[in-house]
Amino acid sequence: MIEAILLLFLLLNLISIIIYTFKIGISPMPSSFKSRLQILNLLKDSSNNNIIDLGSGFGILSIFLASRLPDKNIIAYELSLVPWAISIILKKVLNIKNLHIYRKNYLKEDLHNSILVCYLFPKGMELLEDKLFDDCINTQIISNTFAFRNIKARDIIYIEDIYKTPIYTYKT
Secondary structure, eight states, X not given: OHXXXXXXXXXXXXXXXXXXXXXXXXXXXXXOHHHHHHHHHHHTTOSOOEEEEESOTTSHHHHHHHHHOTTSEEEEEOOOHHHHHHHHHHHXXXXXXXXXXXXXXXXXXXXXXXXXXXXXXXXXXXXXXXXXXXXXXXXXXXXXXXXXXXXXXXXXXXXXXXXXXXXXXXXX
């Protein structure tokens, strides 16, 4: 009986992830450890205390940053129910106080006065770029793997992994 309930629970979670994958356009994808380290290195000397993780998935990057940058305010936005719930659970279990996780669409939120970090997908980058122009957001952006169409990267750092993953930095 317990096995059946557990199997049903796991199946419902999988269905939820699949539904949100089609709805959003991409499944949750955690940043690699080397990418997280590079992003941390780019953030640790910043004078800006607000960092927003756009599309935080299971919270791997935002938890990593919050635990290593305790003096920074980390905000994470995720739409998909299961990854959002898992990140909330991890935050509570790890007792991370400087991390605030919201189940909201970051495109509808105020992104001013913050450093933005993201691991989106091409359409997500296009929508973010439109928001940056429409809302006149002047900020620093760090993007794992994907670049903007029309904003030139200030720098591109290639991670030493099998994919030579690019980390793009922008100042809009």
